[in-house]
Amino acid sequence: MTAFRSNERPRPTLLLLLAAALTLLTLHIRGVQPLESFQQGVRDILEPLRSVTDEITDPVQAVWSGVFGYQELRAENERLRVELARFRGRSMTSEADSELFERLLDEVGLEYLKLDTLLVRILGTPPGNFGTHRIEVDAGSDQGLQKGQAVATGAGLVGRLDQVDRSRSTVMLATHPEFLVGVRLVGSQDEGLARGTGRGTLVIDAGIRLDASVDWNEVVVTSGGRSLLPPDIPVGRVIDPDENAKYKRSVVIDLAADLEGLSFLNVVLERLIEDPVMPILEQSATVFP
Amino acid sequence: MTQRLRVLLVLLTGLALEGTILDEFRVQGVAVELLLMVAILTGYHGGPERGAATAFLAGLLHDSVVGSPLGLHALVFPPVAVAVSSVERRMLRSTPLANGLALFIAISAGQGLASLVGVLFGLLGDSTEVFIRQALISGMFSVAVSVPVNRVVRWAAIGDLPGTIELRREGA
Numbered sequence: 001m002t003a004f005r006s007n008e009r010p011r012p013t014l015l016l017l018l019a020a021a022l023t024l025l026t027l028h029i030r031g032v033q034p035l036e037s038f039q040q041g042v043r044d045i046l047e048p049l050r051s052v053t054d055e056i057t058d059p060v061q062a063v064w065s066g067v068f069g070y071q072e073l074r075a076e077n078e079r080l081r082v083e084l085a086r087f088r089g090r091s092m093t094s095e096a097d098s099e100l101f102e103r104l105l106d107e108v109g110l111e112y113l114k115l116d117t118l119l120v121r122i123l124g125t126p127p128g129n130f131g132t133h134r135i136e137v138d139a140g141s142d143q144g145l146q147k148g149q150a151v152a153t154g155a156g157l158v159g160r161l162d163q164v165d166r167s168r169s170t171v172m173l174a175t176h177p178e179f180l181v182g183v184r185l186v187g188s189q190d191e192g193l194a195r196g197t198g199r200g201t202l203v204i205d206a207g208i209r210l211d212a213s214v215d216w217n218e219v220v221v222t223s224g225g226r227s228l229l230p231p232d233i234p235v236g237r238v239i240d241p242d243e244n245a246k247y248k249r250s251v252v253i254d255l256a257a258d259l260e261g262l263s264f265l266n267v268v269l270e271r272l273i274e275d276p277v278m279p280i281l282e283q284s285a286t287v288f289p
Numbered sequence: 290m291t292q293r294l295r296v297l298l299v300l301l302t303g304l305a306l307e308g309t310i311l312d313e314f315r316v317q318g319v320a321v322e323l324l325l326m327v328a329i330l331t332g333y334h335g336g337p338e339r340g341a342a343t344a345f346l347a348g349l350l351h352d353s354v355v356g357s358p359l360g361l362h363a364l365v366f367p368p369v370a371v372a373v374s375s376v377e378r379r380m381l382r383s384t385p386l387a388n389g390l391a392l393f394i395a396i397s398a399g400q401g402l403a404s405l406v407g408v409l410f411g412l413l414g415d416s417t418e419v420f421i422r423q424a425l426i427s428g429m430f431s432v433a434v435s436v437p438v439n440r441v442v443r444w445a446a447i448g449d450l451p452g453t454i455e456l457r458r459e460g461a
Contacts, residue, residue: 010337010371017345017367024349024360029410035359042353046308053309061313068316127312128355129319129400129423132413163356170356177411198416
């Protein structure tokens with residue numbers, strides 16, 4: 001049974017609402033601050049409820065996951081067994097490997113391991129079904145985190161902080177189509193702009209010359225400079241240098257960090273460069289004190 | 290309590306549930322689309338205009354809790370609610386099975402449309418299979434919990450009707 005008024009005019013109402021939604025969407029994409037603050041406020045209000053619910057539903061959720069995620073748990077278990085076996089095999093040579101790794105870091109001048117970081121725990125995916133390539137972590141602005149900070153594991157770059165609430169944050173994974181990062185090819189020293197593809201890889205489709213020599217398996221790190229992320233964080237290895245490109249080169253990178261089965265992440269706390277002019281001004285200040 | 294206040298209460302409760310308990314229980318990584326369901330059912334029970342207005346608010350709240358750009362779901366929910374209301378007005382008779390099927394189609398369509406808009410604005414990857422799977426699972430999962438939601442939304446949308454509102458009987 002439906003209640004409707006004979007004088008209802010759904011079409012004008014619908015058009016008005018669609019226009020309002022489109023306006024809001026455009027303003028949000030253009031980065032109008034009050035809209036983001038409104039959303040952040042809503043999430044901050046919900047936060048205490050979410051924390052309590054997380055704790056209360058933990059035992060029930062474990063049973064739920066066992067029932068509805070049995071296949072996933074089995075696959076995860078299998079993956080971990082394989083990984084454990086691989087690590088056992090590697091343990092024999094780990095000392096030699098670590099020495100080699102240190103030497104490599106010295107040779108290419110990477111400062112990655114010296115960065116100041118904050119360890120955060122992964123809580124899961126954000127609410128709803130719109131959170132592909134995003135994960136939530138258990139720290140926010142109360143812990144000193146800021147939007148745009150790099151997120152990494154020991155293996156390399158994972159993504160960057162996209163939304164920072166008071167005690168939770170959302171990480172945009174490096175595979176997200178909106179993810180952009182300035183990168184440097186360690187071998188050739190060429191720099192370019194890499195973006196997520198939404199399919200588990202990154203692609204450098206700007207900045208690399210058509211005649212640049214890019215090797216298969218070449219290591220790629222963040223370039224720093226005017227990029228929001230600090231320099232020299234390992235990103236991954238080249239799996240397709242696109243040598244035969246005629247007009248535009250698209251170098252495909254396989255991420256160094258495994259985005260599956262993560263539990264903890266490091267947020268790099270290095271100061272953000274909010275204004276691209278700042279580094280130039282800082283240099284001028286050094287040269288002309 | 291006025292109708293608007295009741296709908297607002299239902300929306301805020303829906304927001305709290307969607308951001309807390311319903312987020313904890315997922316099937317294949319997909320959660321119940323409660324606010325979309327509230328929007329659709331308001332269109333079904335309350336007519337297209339109420340449905341559209343409620344759907345718009347539901348979309349804004351949904352955008353806030355899931356972290357999508359403000360306006361994205363508010364762009365998708367109202368047309369779905371109006372479409373459901375329009376179809377309902379043309380239906381000669383309704384059975385629980387037909388209603389369940391219609392709700393499944395509406396929720397899957399709403400979820401699919403939201404993903405499509407996300408892709409168009411460059412916010413999501415283009416793995417169509419994932420979006421189709423997500424839409425179908427969220428449709429089925431949401432229909433499974435729709436009975437109590439339907440009662441609450443019906444109460445909110447037509448609980449105390451003013452005299453000017455016409456009531457249409459089933460099969461009319």
